[in-house]
Amino acid sequence: MLDAHGPDVHRFLVASVGRVDADDCYQETWMAALRAYPRLRDASNLRSWIFTVAHRKVIDHARARRRVAVPVGDVPETPAIATSPALEPDDDLWAYVRELPPKQRTALALRYVADAGYDEISAVMGTSEDAARRNVHEALKRLRTEYRP
């Protein structure tokens, strides 16, 4: 399963949380998956399942980041943690996607990175297929109007 889905899961995480945090999320995804595996009843769609776990880790990651983000008086002009360009060759389009509402971001990452259909997106995110379609649609609309390279 790791061999089959590892690369796509990792790319999905890079798209969702950025390259720097993707490795941690990736570790946590597989640890959680291995922990849950013995209790897994329906093993028919492992790919959707592992993406569901990864999706949860992305949510946890966002939550943890909110917790450590303390408000400060003076906002520094440059990020406090300097990321070297070599470490973070993140694409600005996908960096923009990461600023979208979480549901739209995840739907786009599943669709355009993991090549998921709307049925799979809805399964992973626990929404209806209509909602999955709407999330992708809304996100594309925003990108078209707001994103400037």
Add this chain to the structure above:
Amino acid sequence: MTDIELELRRRAPAPDRLPDITETAASAGLVDVAYATLDSPVGTLLLATTPQGLVRLAYLNDDEATVLEELSDKVSPRILAAPRRLDEPRRELDQYFAGRRREFQIPLDWRLTRGFTRRVLQATANVPYGVTTTYKQVATEAGNGLAFRAAGNALGSNPIPIVVPCHRILHSGGGLGGYTGGVERKRVLLGVEGYSGLKQP
């Protein structure tokens, strides 16, 4: 597909070097089966171990996926390629093939065998290096001397060949008999052990 969709696909993150999760997972007790492969004079071998010991040794004939699937079904789906967990068995096998080891020290996990089959294989495990015995003899030691055909089947299903030396079991007349990995491998293994009593084919 629209412009922006194309861009999203084109600029999606490229495949990257994946973080290695094996050691973290193994030390957290989340790996039930660790496996690795080994090149040997009898072809590529797949070795799989549980925390109890070596559970499977398979001759690979481009069927790695089949072997892993079988382990997933019969032992646990928590299988990871973790070569370092197999360092000791690989070292002992290398020494064996180099003629520098006569006995394996690694612990074995017998869970893929049961009943008469397990007793036959455990009797087989006691046959010393470079010595051969017969199907009838191991059947007797397993508790039923008449069941030598069943003993043959048991040996044919040996999940840990080489280490459980089913290659040392021959026909009563001295004929080579069968072998899981093909009789040519049986001949090579007996050759490694310097056994010269084989009848010429």
